[in-house]
Amino acid sequence: MNKKIKLRVNGKKHELEVPTSRLLIDCLRYDLGLTGTKEGCSVGVCGACAVLMDGEMISACLTLAVMADGHDITTVEGLAKNGELNPVQKSFIQYGGFQCGICTPGQVIAATALLAENPRPNEDEIKDWMMGNLCRCTGYYKIIESIQKAHQFVK
């Protein structure tokens, strides 16, 4: 069964018809071609599929596209403004917050949501917030450092 939905993704309005069973992650990746968002575990554990819905981070793998009808979605593709990376992205590059990069879209989305709520988080606050974003490469130290220093890139 299909349903017509309206999504605003990274500021751009989309009207599309999707099967009710379409997951938001598949809608973003296959219907809209936004492949920045990754799928890791498919069960809400790893955080690779994190996107923002009305500013709050959620798992795109646990959300049906129809549940996002009428809402604002931000994916990693929407963080840069006019070709300029956001402070979190710059900081991840500067401080080595990633290696293979598969977890990075989710990390950057989660960290962006954190800094929107708490611009200068301490290490404990970062760990508590980022607990749901797994990384097999960095050992997390560099991710924490990147988030802690992201404020340097805020103009």
Add this chain to the structure above:
Amino acid sequence: MIPFEYRTPKNLKEVHATLKEFGSDAKLIAGGTSLVIMMKQRLVRPSCLVSLRSVRGLNSIEISDGGLRIGGLATHREVESSSLLRRRLPMLTETYHHVATIRVRNMATVGGGLAHADPNQDPPPSLIALGATVKATSADGSRVIPMDDFFTDYYETVLNPDEIVTEVFVPKMAANTAGAYLKFLPRTADDYATVSAAAVLTLDKTHKIISDVRIALGSVGVTPIRATAAEAILRGQPLKAEAFAEAGEKAKEAVDPVSDFRGSAAYKKEMAGVFVRRALEKALANIRQQARVKASPKAAKKTTKKGKKH
């Protein structure tokens, strides 16, 4: 997933009508954090999803009759972020903070969590220990269900398919009462509990007699378990350090855990005893802290300042 209808009723009346239209083939969806997984695994195959997400006015957290009323559609994140709850019932703030990760808590709702009825979840033991009730509403009206009677089996509750959890109510606590919830997490911080224990303790005026106590455990059976025999050991007895350990020992008799990747059944049983004792000790420490704060409100200010945001 097999094809299904998706409906977005705007109020409870419309929800009731849609549920009636599809009968027991319909399923409510709130945050979707459990249901979507179960549908992907084809454990649940509804012909229609009735979304509660457009129903307004069911997510408030407020004081009522001296107790606390939490809307069935309040998200876990709203519960853990409520400053009212942090002041009045920090045990619940902590309990909901323990559920999964912020990303899940942003979507997961109080009512959806209870209806999911996985015995490994965090809120049920605390709500049972707090003597909470659930309000379930259908086209025929509402009924109030004690949390004690709510869970019947693994993923099963007393709810009928046409009933919606619209509210959880935590009654006013007696004087000299405090609680604690402890989640044993030997693997990772975002895991389900290996064992969890909640205790709510009431002392008499002199702080020397245990006038009441309620103890409940999670992850040690097909439902959350209330440890009534352990409570009986303590109720009406003088406050002594050994008594908590005895109650822990007694609580072990009430549990029936399974061996899995979080630990063997024998280990979980042992830990159930340990965590009941520790939850009681922490509840006692919280009573004493409350008494100190009451005696000197300055100390209270300090603690709130130190308390972390979020």
